[in-house]
Amino acid sequence: MSQPAYFSLRVAQIVTETADSRSLVFDVPPSLREQFSYKSGQFLTLRVPFEGSWLPRCYSLSSTPLQDEPLRVTIKQVRDGRASNWLCEQLRAGDQLEVLAPAGVFVPRHFDDDFVLFGGGSGVTPVLSILRSALIAGTGRILLIYANRDEASVIFAAELKALASAYPQRLQVIHWLDSVQGIPAVAQLAQMARPFVHAQAFICGPGPFMDAAVSALHDIGMAHGRIHVERFVSLPEEGSVAAPAPVNTDVIGSQLSVRLDGEEFEVPCAEGETLLGAMQRAGLNPPSSCLVGSCATCMCTLERGTVEMLRNDALDPQELNDGWVLACQSVPSSEQLRVCFPE
Numbered sequence: 001m002s003q004p005a006y007f008s009l010r011v012a013q014i015v016t017e018t019a020d021s022r023s024l025v026f027d028v029p030p031s032l033r034e035q036f037s038y039k040s041g042q043f044l045t046l047r048v049p050f051e052g053s054w055l056p057r058c059y060s061l062s063s064t065p066l067q068d069e070p071l072r073v074t075i076k077q078v079r080d081g082r083a084s085n086w087l088c089e090q091l092r093a094g095d096q097l098e099v100l101a102p103a104g105v106f107v108p109r110h111f112d113d114d115f116v117l118f119g120g121g122s123g124v125t126p127v128l129s130i131l132r133s134a135l136i137a138g139t140g141r142i143l144l145i146y147a148n149r150d151e152a153s154v155i156f157a158a159e160l161k162a163l164a165s166a167y168p169q170r171l172q173v174i175h176w177l178d179s180v181q182g183i184p185a186v187a188q189l190a191q192m193a194r195p196f197v198h199a200q201a202f203i204c205g206p207g208p209f210m211d212a213a214v215s216a217l218h219d220i221g222m223a224h225g226r227i228h229v230e231r232f233v234s235l236p237e238e239g240s241v242a243a244p245a246p247v248n249t250d251v252i253g254s255q256l257s258v259r260l261d262g263e264e265f266e267v268p269c270a271e272g273e274t275l276l277g278a279m280q281r282a283g284l285n286p287p288s289s290c291l292v293g294s295c296a297t298c299m300c301t302l303e304r305g306t307v308e309m310l311r312n313d314a315l316d317p318q319e320l321n322d323g324w325v326l327a328c329q330s331v332p333s334s335e336q337l338r339v340c341f342p343e
Contacts, residue, residue, distance in 0.1 A: 004056075004291060006047055006098040007032055012070060014093050017155045020077040021122060022088050023062065025070050026099070038065050038102035040133040041126045041202070041230070044073050045289055047098035048083040057083040058232055058295055060126035060204070061102065062156070066136045074155060076122035103289035103297040105342055106230040108200060111138030116196035118189075118213040119146045120205020121153065126230055128156055130202055135167055142171045143196050145189065147209055150179040184209070189216035197222050204230040224318075231296075231314065247273045249281065254332035257304070259340040260286055269332050275300075275307070275339060276327040286341055291328045298327040305337030 009032075013025040028036045038061060048055040063072040077088040091097070106126055108115075111134045119127040124146055134142055148154050154175065164173045174192060176184050189212055193201075197220050203213045210229055217227050253271035256278055257264065269278040276298055279286050289297040293311035301323045307330035315324050327339070 004045070004100050004289065006100055007035065008096045009036075009071075009099045011091060011093055011095050011097060014091065015072075017074060018153060020088070020153075021074060021155050022077070023072050023074045024059075024087070024091070024097075025072050026097075028071060035101045036071060038071070039107045040064055040066075040129040041106040041108065042102040042104040043106075043126070043232075043295075044071070044102060045100035045295070046073075046083070046087070047100075048086055050082050050086065055083045056100075056290065058104075058290075060104075060106075060129070060230070062125045062128050064129050064132040064136065066133050074122065074125045076155075100289055103287060103295065104230075105287070105296060105299060106202065106204070106228060108134070108202070109343075112140065113138070114140040114196055114199035115142045116193050116199045116201045116217075117142065117144045118201070118203040118205065118210070119144065120209035121148060122155060123203075123205030123209075123230070124155055126204055127202060128159070131171070132163070135163065135171065140170070140199075141196075142167075143193070143199075144171070144173045145176060145184075145192055145213075146173060147176040147178070147184055147205065150177055184212060186212050186215045186219065189213055190219045193217060193222075194220050199226070201227045202230075203228065207231070224322075229316075231316065247271065247277070249273070254305070254335050254337055256332070257336075257338040258284065258286075259338075260284060261341070262343055269337075272331060274310075274328060275325075275330045275332070275337075279327070286327060288328055293326050293329040296326065299324050300327055300339040300341045301325075302330075303338045303340055305332065305334040307331060307337070308333050 010027040012027040015023040043058045043060045045056050045058050059073040062074045063069050075087050078084045115134050117127045160173050164171050203210050247270045249270045251271050252268045254269040256267040256269045267278050267282045287297050289295045294313040296314035302325045310329045
């Protein structure tokens with residue numbers, strides 16, 4: 001498998017959003033504009049130096065690709081967070097950072113629908129990008145339910161206020177403050193979301209908040225396929241995960257059928273080779289990022305055959321039950337397979 005290809009980007013500006021959150025604005029040179037084109041809801045992986053090693057960390061883009069504006073990621077400083085502390089305290093405007101190209105599948109296929117968006121804390125970051133793009137490219141209604149500990153923790157407060165004022169017929173923003181209302185219960189979230197049962201739902205935030213939002217949407221009868229959840233885990237320190245064992249590409253163990261970007265491909269897969277490794281060896285370029293089973297960028301549906309996943313920190317039990325697998329971690333265990341990537 002190919003190793004992640006980092007690019008060096010200049011940090012053009014650092015914006016203080018709240019007492020414990022910062023936005024990094026990147027200067028992308030013309031030679032890298034194509035590599036750093038992105039979709040609303042995607043993230044960047046930053047390579048953060050730490051004690052002589054490197055910590056890869058994923059941070060969602062809060063900018064929108066539908067306006068002429070620079071790339072912006074937003075970071076919440078976490079107590080004992082090695083990467084977030086360095087980024088928020090040590091990084092300076094003008095510094096260079098190593099960054100992977102945008103990745104991620106937490107992306108609307110189109111903006112024709114209504115949207116109900118759930119953001120918890122810094123989980124509002126990709127949600128804001130989706131919200132802004134939907135206001136620009138769509139015509140539907142948008143409900144944002146945004147939960148925080150207290151008013152001082154609200155990221156993008158002024159920006160959200162301005163958007164709600166500019167789009168009063170389309171955008172409703174509900175701020176939920178734990179300090180005032182307590183932690184939101186499933187029934188309360190369900191009541192707020194009920195008018196949007198036929199909308200597309202996008203959810204990002206702390207695990208318990210996302211679980212409550214998903215339960216609320218199920219309770220009001222929203223179709224499972226309309227519910228999209230972004231779950232982040234800290235990627236392992238570089239070098240801490242053993243590299244895949246080398247494979248003998250002369251010994252073909254399986255035949256893999258692939259649907260990628262609307263096209264069909266046939267790919268031979270060597271014994272012990274991952275699906276992603278076989279596709280890359282055949283000259284295909286499926287989506288991928290972390291290569292350690294943590295970011296879900298390479299997720300695809302297994303429509304025929306069986307695989308063994310070496311590692312999975314990204315897919316939840318429902319996604320596994322729905323047939324999703326991680327191409328970077330899936331080794332065929334049947335002679336014939338077929339996978340399909342999201343379009």
